[in-house]
Amino acid sequence: MTHETRLAELIAPVVDAAGFELVRVRVTGGRTKTLQVMAERADRTMSAEDCARLSRALSPVLEEADPIDGRYNLEVSSPGIDRPLVREKDFEEWRGWPAKLELNRLVEGRKRFKGVLAGLDEGKIAFDIEGEDETALFPMEWIASAQLILTDDLLRETMKAEKQNPPA
CATH class of the missing domain: 3.30.300.70 (RimP-like superfamily, N-terminal)
Incomplete structure (x- = not known):
């Protein structure tokens, strides 16, 4: 531990x-x-x-x-707008959003990938890598770091959430 x-x-x-x-x-x-x-x-x-x-x-x-x-x-x-993805639920909740992953090992000669989160598949991170046709599956323990990519849509989503849920 x-x-x-x-x-x-x-x-x-x-x-x-x-x-x-x-x-x-x-x-x-x-x-x-x-x-x-x-x-x-x-x-x-x-x-x-x-x-x-x-x-x-x-x-x-x-x-x-x-x-x-x-x-x-x-x-x-707070996690911020381009939040890190660290829990399994983060990968599921942000399904469909652009992200970048860095692995703790080489996969097909690379450690860094950009693409779109595709949720979880049997406990593995499903990721649609930019320029690839098939969804990649990465075990959670292979993820060194992951975070959302800052986009206009992500900014709008964050601002909408803040507007709907003002500070207490």
């Missing part, structure tokens, strides 16, 4: 109790680390006020558990 997985297990109940969904936990930095917690509401929105509220909810739990050696900064954010 990775350090980030353990952190996610510690953080997830607090995120859920605050009314959000945990998207990703990442630790970056050298001497002073940054604990990045990415979350969103069920409607895929996350305001600055939401980030501040979640940060206040997480701080006492992190202080008590002291899960990171040395000093660190807590950074709570």
Whole structure:
């Protein structure tokens, strides 16, 4: 189990109790680390006020558990418009949207692919690669990183969601 997985297990109940969904936990930095917690509401929105509220909810739990050696900064954010895709449900929910994938291994001589998300197929990421006729299937553990590609349609979709679900 990775350090980030353990952190996610510690953080997830607090995120859920605050009314959000945990998207990703990442630790970056050298001497002073940054604990990045990415979350969103069920409607895929996350305001600055939401980030501040979640940060206040997480701080006492992190202080008590002291899960990171040395000093660190807590950074709570939304996934953003060109969001990372990290959970199986992300690949399903964003089916039909342009994305880019980077694999942790070579497949047909490449690691990076652009195309359109085609959901999940028997637990594998289905992906319509740009310029290819057949849908590729990648095991989740092969995905080093994945994110939506910023398009005008994605901007419109995000703005529509924010308009329909203003901050509480």
